[in-house]
Amino acid sequence: MANPIAAWHQEHAYFNRLLALLQREMDVFHAGGSPDYQLMLDIITYLREYGDHSHHPREDEAFRRLLRHCPERALPIARLQQEHRVIAHAGEALREMLESVVADGVVQRAEVEMAAATYLVYYGNHIAREEEDVLPRAAKHLSAEDWQAVKEAAPAVRDPLFGPEPAQRFQELRRRIAA
Numbered sequence: 586m587a588n589p590i591a592a593w594h595q596e597h598a599y600f601n602r603l604l605a606l607l608q609r610e611m612d613v614f615h616a617g618g619s620p621d622y623q624l625m626l627d628i629i630t631y632l633r634e635y636g637d638h639s640h641h642p643r644e645d646e647a648f649r650r651l652l653r654h655c656p657e658r659a660l661p662i663a664r665l666q667q668e669h670r671v672i673a674h675a676g677e678a679l680r681e682m683l684e685s686v687v688a689d690g691v692v693q694r695a696e697v698e699m700a701a702a703t704y705l706v707y708y709g710n711h712i713a714r715e716e717e718d719v720l721p722r723a724a725k726h727l728s729a730e731d732w733q734a735v736k737e738a739a740p741a742v743r744d745p746l747f748g749p750e751p752a753q754r755f756q757e758l759r760r761r762i763a764a
């Protein structure tokens with residue numbers, strides 16, 4: 586990994602872009618319009634697949650290694666680890682909700698609104714805290730050996746949305762991001 590901090594930061598920028606796109610659909614929703622539920626489902630599916638299964642396991646490993654150098658950060662780091670579980674759980678609930686909206690066309694507006702708003706705020710704050718608290722410390726303390734272990738903490742999959750060859754099912758989302 587050429588520059589693991591830059592790569593880490595880049596993924597956060599990508600995730601923030603997706604959260605902003607999700608927020609924009611929610612704004613349509615607030616205004617009484619019909620958001621693009623398929624797009625919302627694609628976003629959350631990607632964040633479940635790549636965020637929860639690649640980004641977060643690598644972070645958990647980085648956190649564990651960082652704690653050896655910064656034991657005084659035990660509490661905030663434990664919170665971030667717990668938030669990974671909450672994000673996965675809340676994301677799955679939202680994904681299932683959107684999947685059934687796309688399949689049946691029936692929308693429980695209040696429920697979708699609550700689930701999406703909670704997810705957006707929670708995830709946005711989580712990323713901001715990692716950027717402020719964790720990345721600078723990781724840059725300072727983690728060794729090449731640590732970074733190798735971080736890399737190996739998740740299966741070596743290519744990013745199916747932002748990678749060089751986006752997966753078929755994310756091509757529409759990729760096009761929307763580029764627009």
Ligand SMILES: [Fe+2]
Pocket residue numbers: 641644665669711715
């Ligand atoms: Fe995280």
Ligand SMILES: [Fe+2]
Pocket residue numbers: 597640644712715
């Ligand atoms: Fe993160």
